[in-house]
Amino acid sequence: MAVYFKRLYILMFLFISFSALAQLENGKKKLVHKNTVVSPEEKAIKDLYALYNKGDEKKAYRKAHSLLKNPANNRSTACADLLLAYYFNKRALVDSSLYYTRQALKFNTTVNDSLKNRLFGLSYNLMAINYKKRGLLEESKKWHIKGIEVSQKYNEKNLYYTHTHGLAKTYSDLGDYKKALELFKKCLEYKEDEEIILGSYINIGDIYSELKEYDNANSYYKKGKTLCEKTNNNQGRAIILLGLGANYQLQNKPDEALKMYQEAIVIADKSELNQIAVIARGNIADIYIDQKKYNEAKLIFSEGIQKATQFGFLQDQIHFYDELRKIAVAQEDYKNAYTYLGKSNQIKDSINKLQKIKEINELEIKYNTSEKEKAIKLLEFENETKKLSLANQAEAIKNMSLREEITKKINENTILGFQNSEDKKRNEISLLKKDKQVKTLEISQQKKNRAFTILAFLIILVPIAWVLFQYRSRLKNQRLLNAKQIEISTQRISGILKDQELKLIKASISGQDKERERISQELHDSIGGNLAAIKLQLNNLNKSNLNTVENLSAQLDETYQQVRNLAHNLIPKKFSNHKFCEVLESYLKNISEASKIEIAFTTYPKSAINEMDETVQIETFKIVQELLTNTIKHARATKIEVQLNLIENYLNILFEDNGVGFNVENYAPGIGIINLEARIEKLNGTFALDSKPKRGTIANIEIPVLEESIKKKSVVQGIQIKNQLDQLNSRF
Numbered sequence: 001m002a003v004y005f006k007r008l009y010i011l012m013f014l015f016i017s018f019s020a021l022a023q024l025e026n027g028k029k030k031l032v033h034k035n036t037v038v039s040p041e042e043k044a045i046k047d048l049y050a051l052y053n054k055g056d057e058k059k060a061y062r063k064a065h066s067l068l069k070n071p072a073n074n075r076s077t078a079c080a081d082l083l084l085a086y087y088f089n090k091r092a093l094v095d096s097s098l099y100y101t102r103q104a105l106k107f108n109t110t111v112n113d114s115l116k117n118r119l120f121g122l123s124y125n126l127m128a129i130n131y132k133k134r135g136l137l138e139e140s141k142k143w144h145i146k147g148i149e150v151s152q153k154y155n156e157k158n159l160y161y162t163h164t165h166g167l168a169k170t171y172s173d174l175g176d177y178k179k180a181l182e183l184f185k186k187c188l189e190y191k192e193d194e195e196i197i198l199g200s201y202i203n204i205g206d207i208y209s210e211l212k213e214y215d216n217a218n219s220y221y222k223k224g225k226t227l228c229e230k231t232n233n234n235q236g237r238a239i240i241l242l243g244l245g246a247n248y249q250l251q252n253k254p255d256e257a258l259k260m261y262q263e264a265i266v267i268a269d270k271s272e273l274n275q276i277a278v279i280a281r282g283n284i285a286d287i288y289i290d291q292k293k294y295n296e297a298k299l300i301f302s303e304g305i306q307k308a309t310q311f312g313f314l315q316d317q318i319h320f321y322d323e324l325r326k327i328a329v330a331q332e333d334y335k336n337a338y339t340y341l342g343k344s345n346q347i348k349d350s351i352n353k354l355q356k357i358k359e360i361n362e363l364e365i366k367y368n369t370s371e372k373e374k375a376i377k378l379l380e381f382e383n384e385t386k387k388l389s390l391a392n393q394a395e396a397i398k399n400m401s402l403r404e405e406i407t408k409k410i411n412e413n414t415i416l417g418f419q420n421s422e423d424k425k426r427n428e429i430s431l432l433k434k435d436k437q438v439k440t441l442e443i444s445q446q447k448k449n450r451a452f453t454i455l456a457f458l459i460i461l462v463p464i465a466w467v468l469f470q471y472r473s474r475l476k477n478q479r480l481l482n483a484k485q486i487e488i489s490t491q492r493i494s495g496i497l498k499d500q501e502l503k504l505i506k507a508s509i510s511g512q513d514k515e516r517e518r519i520s521q522e523l524h525d526s527i528g529g530n531l532a533a534i535k536l537q538l539n540n541l542n543k544s545n546l547n548t549v550e551n552l553s554a555q556l557d558e559t560y561q562q563v564r565n566l567a568h569n570l571i572p573k574k575f576s577n578h579k580f581c582e583v584l585e586s587y588l589k590n591i592s593e594a595s596k597i598e599i600a601f602t603t604y605p606k607s608a609i610n611e612m613d614e615t616v617q618i619e620t621f622k623i624v625q626e627l628l629t630n631t632i633k634h635a636r637a638t639k640i641e642v643q644l645n646l647i648e649n650y651l652n653i654l655f656e657d658n659g660v661g662f663n664v665e666n667y668a669p670g671i672g673i674i675n676l677e678a679r680i681e682k683l684n685g686t687f688a689l690d691s692k693p694k695r696g697t698i699a700n701i702e703i704p705v706l707e708e709s710i711k712k713k714s715v716v717q718g719i720q721i722k723n724q725l726d727q728l729n730s731r732f
Contacts, residue, residue, distance in 0.1 A: 040072070045079045052083055061087050078107040078119055085126050094130050101126045121151050121159035128166055132173070141170045161190040165199060177207050198227050198236050205243050214247050221247070234271040238264045242276065245283060254287045261287075274311045278304055282319060294327045301327075317347050345443075349436065579610040580617045581644070584624065588642065595632055603644045612651070616705050619679055620644070620653065626676045627655045627699055635659025635697060646705070653701040661691045 044067060052060040064080040064087075071077040085100035105123050108116055124147035132140040147163035150156070168183030180203070187200040201224030208217035221244045228237035245260030261280045268277035281304040288297035301320045308316040321344035328337035581603050592599040603609050612620075624642060631637055637659035645652040669677070673689075680687045685703035 044072075045076055048080065048083060052086070057087060057090075074107040074109050075115075078104045081107065082119060082123060082126070085123075089126060089130060094133050097126065098130050101130065117150055117154040118156060118159065121147050121156055121163070124150065125159070125162055125166060128163075128170070132166075132170060137170055137174050141167060141174075144170060157190065158193060161187050161193065161196050165196050168200075169203060172203060172207055177211060181207055194227060194231055198224055198231075198233065201227065202236070202240060202243065205240075205247075209243070209247050209250070212250075214251050217247050218244060234267050235273055235276070238267045238271070238273055238276045238280075241267070242280060242283070245280075249283070249287065254291065258284060258287060274307065275313055275316070278307045278311070278313055278316050281307070282316065282323075285320075285323065289323065289327065294331055298324065298327055314347055314350065318344050321347070580612070580621075581606050581610055584621060584644075587621075587625075588628075591628060591632075597632070597637060598639045600639075600641045602642075605646060608646045609644055609651070612646070612705055616651065616683065616703065619683055620651065620703070623653060623676060623679060623701065624655070626672055626679075630670075630672050631655075631657045631659060631697070635661075637696065649705055651703045651705050653699075653703070655699040655701075656696065658696040661693050661695045661697055663693060664689065664691055667691075 044063075048060055048063050048067065051057075051063065060083060064083045067076055067080040071080075081100045081104035085097045085104060088094075088096035088100065101123050104119065108119050108123070124143045128140040128143035128147065131137075131143065144163045144167040148160060148167065151160035151163060164183050165187050168180045168187065171177075171183065172180035184200040184204045184207075187196050190196055201220045205217045205220040205224065208214070208220065221240050225237055225240045225244075228234070228240065241260045241264035245257040245264065248254075248257035248260060261284045264280040265277050265284075267273070268280060281300050285297040285300035285304065288294070288300065301324050305317055305320045307313075308320065321340045325337045325340035325344065328334070328340060585601050588599045588601050591597070628640070631640060635657050637657035639658045641654075641656045643652070643654040645654070677687055680701060680703065683703045685701060688700045689697070690700070691697035
């Protein structure tokens with residue numbers, strides 16, 4: 001599809017180049033307008049170009065040759081040569097076109113005027129086009145640059161933009177899209193030639209399409225479409241529709257592409273633009289193939305083959321047969337696929353034959369051209385002899401006879417050379433026919449070998465595929481088994497780690513229990529014994545025994561001091577040596593390292609929390625410890641976040657984990673949660689628990705830490721102790 005579209009653009013470019021002949025004719029009209037007397041030679045050239053531009057190219061070709069047989073002057077010869085160069089360029093006879101272009105440059109030797117410079121500019125343009133056809137892009141670029149220099153020097157605006165347009169196309173073919181875009185956009189400034197503007201729009205659209213900037217490409221295509229509608233240029237409109245369709249097709253927008261191609265077919269059929277119609281149908285069929293609508297594609301291709309055969313589009317026929325072969329292979333219709341392949345190869349052979357005939361025709365043209373050159377030289381010689389006859393007729397006749405003999409010998413040698421060349425070509429053609437037969441046999445043998453190879457490959461491939469399938473299934477099962485084993489091992493390791501964590505926690509709890517037992521024993525042994533002794537002595541108290549009263553008083557002081565010391569011993573020693581937040585953070589860090597649980601701990605404001613009452617600090621430590629123990633035992637969490645915030649004399653404890661969670665509505669609290677609630681209730685705090693399965697658990701605790709309430713409690717306790725002492729004193 002992209003190849004077809006590119007070829008259409010080349011046709012458009014040549015159409016713009018042919019308009020240069022009209023430029024030469026316009027230049028001659030201006031010259032005639034200036035001079036009141038029109039020479040017969042000038043009139044002949046004017047009529048010659050008028051015939052060509054009207055479309056009567058064959059008649060213009062014959063008239064140009066007649067002018068070359070009887071040239072009036074060098075200018076007439078140069079103009080006739082240039083017309084013949086355009087004639088052969090249009091028929092893709094590059095060598096002939098280059099020959100006549102060089103002849104035009106050779107005979108363009110008259111006085112330096114605007115017409116001469118215009119002819120130079122047109123010749124340079126034609127040289128560039130011919131070298132571009134040959135694929136010599138650097139050479140083409142050189143001639144366009146020379147043409148730009150000439151047109152700038154003599155202020156030929158039309159030729160300047162024609163060469164600029166051609167140079168831009170050369171840069172585009174070389175892949176230098178930046179320079180190409182710059183020059184094409186410069187051509188858009190020239191408003192006097194709508195064909196150059198249209199060509200620039202199309203080329204800019206092509207470049208943006210190559211760069212995959214489809215929106216920009218569509219923008220310029222649409223500008224070209226508007227210009228075509230304004231000038232009623234159906235050919236340009238059809239080409240632009242093909243470009244838009246190709247753009248939509250590249251963007252995977254088949255519906256928009258189909259719409260563009262169908263509009264192009266309507267315009268092409270109406271204006272008899274046969275090749276455009278054929279290409280548009282082929283592109284529609286390509287879209288159907290992409291959509292796997294093979295039957296619709298086959299209908300389109302069959303219709304396209306009829307059109308291509310009718311108008312002699314051989315390359316299109318090859319493309320359509322190749323596409324039909326691909327469809328047949330996709331549908332496993334190998335018989336028709338083989339038939340389409342044979343038809344495609346048959347057309348390719350026909351093209352090769354035509355190429356040989358074309359080469360023979362080119363040789364014939366070269367031969368006729370050399371004969372005409374000799375005739376021109378003979379006529380020039382005759383004119384010279386007529387002039388010399390007045391001075392020395394006898395000597396002139398003698399020289400003429402000698403020249404005739406030389407010319408005759410040259411002609412004979414040339415004719416023999418061309419005859420040998422023709423015999424050589426005939427021999428080459430016969431050899432090519434034999435080669436073709438040999439190649440046909442080779443292709444037939446290759447097809448048989450290919451079929452046998454495919455069959456053998458299939459026979460070998462089926463068991464190999466079965467073995468590979470079994471091997472893949474085993475690998476898959478083994479992979480699943482390994483994954484299960486890894487999962488089980490992971491669970492076992494996790495269970496072992498949890499057991500170790502529980503052992504650590506149990507050891508901590510056991511230590512606490514032992515400490516409680518020690519405190520209980522100490523209370524029982526020391527304080528209990530002292531109190532019992534005091535009781536016995538009080539029972540036997542006698543007023544006269546003052547020493548006994550003093551002893552009782554000393555024992556009470558000692559008992560009070562023991563109670564005070566015991567209360568101080570209940571506070572962990574590390575609180576007295578370190579700040580509360582540091583102790584708690586160290587504890588959480590140790591638990592994290594032991595349990596492999598990531599624990600985040602934040603406090604605000606840290607200094608105020610460190611200065612809280614020791615009772616609240618101890619209870620807070622035990623609350624966090626209980627929550628942590630509960631999470632490790634039940635939650636299977638990997639992350640825990642602990643926050644302590646002291647806001648408006650309320651300590652907020654926020655404890656959150658990412659464990660398995662539970663349903664709060666159906667939850668029956670255990671001993672740990674019950675103890676936790678009891679601790680919080682003693683501190684006049686509030687406790688809220690939020691959890692959902694697979695979402696984790698959040699515990700939110702608020703404890704009032706007002707200093708006044710704490711002072712009141714201590715005052716009440718002091719009063720109670722004082723009352724007890726007063727009661728004891730009253731007994732004495």
